[in-house]
Amino acid sequence: MATRQTRTLARFMMAPSVVLLLIWMIVPLAMTLWFSFQNYNLLMPANRSFAGFFNYIYFYTDPAFFQSIANTLAIVLGVLAITVIGGILLALLLDQPIFGQGIVRILIISPFFVMPPVAALVWKNMIMHPGYGVFADISRFLGLRPIDWFAQYPLLSIIIIVAWQWLPFATLILLTALQSLDEEQKEAAEMDGAGAVSRFIYIILPHLARAITVVILIETIFLLAVYAEILVTTNGGPGYASTNLAFLVYRTALLSYDIGGASAGGVIAVVLANIVALFLMRAVGKNLDR
Amino acid sequence: MGSISLQKVHKAFGNTVVIPEVNLEIADNEFVVFVGPSGCGKSTLLRLIAGLEDMTGGTISIDGKDVTREPPARRGLSMVFQSYALYPHMTVYGNIAFPLKMAGMEKSAIDTKVRDAARILNLTDYLERRPGQLSGGQRQRVAIGRAIVREPKAFLFDEPLSNLDAALRGSMRLEISELHHKLQTTMIYVTHDQIEAMTMADKIVVLNAGNVEQVGSPLELYRNPQNLFVAGFIGSPRMNFLQGETARKLGAATIGIRPEHLELSTSEGLWKGEVGVAEHLGSDTFLHIDVAGVGQITARADGEFALRHGETVYLSPVEKQLHRFNDEGRAI
Amino acid sequence: MARAVSSRRKTIVTIVAWVIAFVIFFPILYTVITSLKTEREAIDGISLIPSGTFENYVEVQAQRDYWKPFTNSVIISIGSTLIGLVIAIPAAWAMAFSPTKRTKDILMWMLSTKMMPAVGVLVPLYLLFRDTGLLDTRLGLTIVLTLVNLPIIVWMLYTYFREIPGEILEAARMDGASLMKEIVYVLTPMAVPGIASTLLLNIILAWNESFWTIRLTAANAAPLTAFIASFSSPLGLFWAKLSAASTLAIAPVLIMGWFSQKQLVRGLTFGAVK
Numbered sequence: 042m043a044t045r046q047t048r049t050l051a052r053f054m055m056a057p058s059v060v061l062l063l064i065w066m067i068v069p070l071a072m073t074l075w076f077s078f079q080n081y082n083l084l085m086p087a088n089r090s091f092a093g094f095f096n097y098i099y100f101y102t103d104p105a106f107f108q109s110i111a112n113t114l115a116i117v118l119g120v121l122a123i124t125v126i127g128g129i130l131l132a133l134l135l136d137q138p139i140f141g142q143g144i145v146r147i148l149i150i151s152p153f154f155v156m157p158p159v160a161a162l163v164w165k166n167m168i169m170h171p172g173y174g175v176f177a178d179i180s181r182f183l184g185l186r187p188i189d190w191f192a193q194y195p196l197l198s199i200i201i202i203v204a205w206q207w208l209p210f211a212t213l214i215l216l217t218a219l220q221s222l223d224e225e226q227k228e229a230a231e232m233d234g235a236g237a238v239s240r241f242i243y244i245i246l247p248h249l250a251r252a253i254t255v256v257i258l259i260e261t262i263f264l265l266a267v268y269a270e271i272l273v274t275t276n277g278g279p280g281y282a283s284t285n286l287a288f289l290v291y292r293t294a295l296l297s298y299d300i301g302g303a304s305a306g307g308v309i310a311v312v313l314a315n316i317v318a319l320f321l322m323r324a325v326g327k328n329l330d331r
Numbered sequence: 332m333g334s335i336s337l338q339k340v341h342k343a344f345g346n347t348v349v350i351p352e353v354n355l356e357i358a359d360n361e362f363v364v365f366v367g368p369s370g371c372g373k374s375t376l377l378r379l380i381a382g383l384e385d386m387t388g389g390t391i392s393i394d395g396k397d398v399t400r401e402p403p404a405r406r407g408l409s410m411v412f413q414s415y416a417l418y419p420h421m422t423v424y425g426n427i428a429f430p431l432k433m434a435g436m437e438k439s440a441i442d443t444k445v446r447d448a449a450r451i452l453n454l455t456d457y458l459e460r461r462p463g464q465l466s467g468g469q470r471q472r473v474a475i476g477r478a479i480v481r482e483p484k485a486f487l488f489d490e491p492l493s494n495l496d497a498a499l500r501g502s503m504r505l506e507i508s509e510l511h512h513k514l515q516t517t518m519i520y521v522t523h524d525q526i527e528a529m530t531m532a533d534k535i536v537v538l539n540a541g542n543v544e545q546v547g548s549p550l551e552l553y554r555n556p557q558n559l560f561v562a563g564f565i566g567s568p569r570m571n572f573l574q575g576e577t578a579r580k581l582g583a584a585t586i587g588i589r590p591e592h593l594e595l596s597t598s599e600g601l602w603k604g605e606v607g608v609a610e611h612l613g614s615d616t617f618l619h620i621d622v623a624g625v626g627q628i629t630a631r632a633d634g635e636f637a638l639r640h641g642e643t644v645y646l647s648p649v650e651k652q653l654h655r656f657n658d659e660g661r662a663i
Numbered sequence: 664m665a666r667a668v669s670s671r672r673k674t675i676v677t678i679v680a681w682v683i684a685f686v687i688f689f690p691i692l693y694t695v696i697t698s699l700k701t702e703r704e705a706i707d708g709i710s711l712i713p714s715g716t717f718e719n720y721v722e723v724q725a726q727r728d729y730w731k732p733f734t735n736s737v738i739i740s741i742g743s744t745l746i747g748l749v750i751a752i753p754a755a756w757a758m759a760f761s762p763t764k765r766t767k768d769i770l771m772w773m774l775s776t777k778m779m780p781a782v783g784v785l786v787p788l789y790l791l792f793r794d795t796g797l798l799d800t801r802l803g804l805t806i807v808l809t810l811v812n813l814p815i816i817v818w819m820l821y822t823y824f825r826e827i828p829g830e831i832l833e834a835a836r837m838d839g840a841s842l843m844k845e846i847v848y849v850l851t852p853m854a855v856p857g858i859a860s861t862l863l864l865n866i867i868l869a870w871n872e873s874f875w876t877i878r879l880t881a882a883n884a885a886p887l888t889a890f891i892a893s894f895s896s897p898l899g900l901f902w903a904k905l906s907a908a909s910t911l912a913i914a915p916v917l918i919m920g921w922f923s924q925k926q927l928v929r930g931l932t933f934g935a936v937k
Contacts, residue, residue, distance in 0.1 A: 154920030
């Protein structure tokens, strides 16, 4: 089908996308790299000088940096754990015959479509608020003292909010994968004497393995960049307790105006994301060969 | 007028040669069947004639005019695809009218032609439906209708019946043959089913790995296969092939005898064997017989012939119907 | 389950499912309920029955400074999606119908650009926008969102285009259609559902984007994300109004989301799960 004419035409048609994305990727990244080796603070813009690896070392020795890495990991792993396990359970549940299946599905997927600032605000003021929140009301009803979530467990609160938002995504993906499992395979296993738990472990879980991998990888890409939820609730505090790498870079750039430092942090964030991306590409690439 | 001529047609995909060389003459109004096993190149050859693939060598002429460089639209051919390839977003009317619309025909003229075609194919009641609402057989008729309205020089059919169930296949075979008589147009038909080939064709082209093994009328191919491949491909159940000592005694490297050309007896014959599986079809019985020192032979018997598994039987090939092949597999 | 399940079992499972669904949906539900309360009621403690007053909505709508962000959200979501489609459709078309050995690599590379963390380019982009006057403009924001979502648009369209059976296009060619007619009469109608799905999903993603829309805007171009985010330290006196504003902010996309479950799966897993 592809003659020489078609091939030149095809190249023209792809050009805008490719060129734009190329520029989008290379130019800013190159600039970040450049800035990371500079002493540049927006408060004293005239004072620019070459800094070598100073920014990286500074970042590396900043206790906030390690805290932010730890927090980033905590958020990613915490949300992954909740959403993947919760997603599998919900998917199994929704795969059953239920009255009003359609509505149940709609209710469960809704959190994913709520914009992060709204989600954060709602959780902060109406659910987790120690004075007026639903959790507080429940605690008082049970005779316990209400928890001040964002003061006592800031990171956990963020994890809960983000997990709430991403649980529908995992559920939907896993449910789709689950429903592609051939009914007859499960029946064959039943004939072979496998109980419900065995069927889950030996038939269903392996089938879901690919979807689980995709969920984990895609969520990780987005979870590394959690931002708005932190901005709206804790602003990274108390101290750096709920600051992740993305937030730290933002703070360094736009609150401390330390361009050089923020750029170094940005480069580190890119490296981290690239490692995850490598694995994701392999998973997706395998699908392309079908 | 729909005569087609293929000269030295050669097709390769990159480094893989799919069709080494094909020379073929198709006369006007002939029903030609390309038949062969999967991957033999019959569909590729059809697509080369249609212009959907470019030839890497050779020429194709239609009515004496060289169309090798012409795109499909300008060759004046119509094609019925294996999957029917109906436009899902158009009604049956729209599907059939499409080629005429592309040709810039006037609306009222289009209407007449579409309704004529619909009448011939019994689709008049379905004109406002969409392909998704039709059965397999109906969809196929729409595909044929779309091909008819163009009044092409030749029709190309790419395994049109393989997606239908057995009963429907039988009746559609008849319909297509009748269509051929009615329209008096050349038809080139690709199939892997040799029964379709035998029943519908004026001329059969047997293909194997891109090579034309033999061209001839159905009966010619049946009676005088020129090589082992054609002999084994045409005829169902397959011709029996015997080699070794048995063949040498009868004067060839390989001997071929069709199941229906064996005389069976419970008392005497050239070969003695034991009945293995017996397939009773009612009208015929096919016996799979193990003849010691000769091999496995399938024989056709009259439906009443009551032999069963394990019993002894004697076979004699009908001398006139013996096929002899030399070392290279060619008929002697 | 292909087999008939006992209705007792179905009832139990239904109850469990509905309870879980209610719990998950609760925050959203509570927001809507609160938006229908008076401000006093909103503070007074948890109650699921609002007084059903629409005064909050009226007040929010009357405030011009709500409509501005709303309009901004609409413009940048639809704008970036349409521009993205215009750029992506030819690319996806070319890759789906004239694939080369490089096609797969190019697609994977496009995918990788989506994975670049925003903070990695925050600094240069912020400075660039500041110096070119694009900061706090709808144009600047639209450009960024177009680029950020372009990979997803291309990918989704690519997977939809690939599903169009090649034979139907060949039939059109046999039927005498030129390339232009083939595209207009056959390809485009068959591609429309895929394009619509991509459009839907992308509007949702652009509407909810919460990094660039907050960091690159101020009073002028701030869309709803930034607007709502600015209330992160509420004075507690206008929760009902805030709930109304929140409900209005999420309602369009929430409803669109209910209709785009399949698109979500295809779009965000880059076709890896279908």
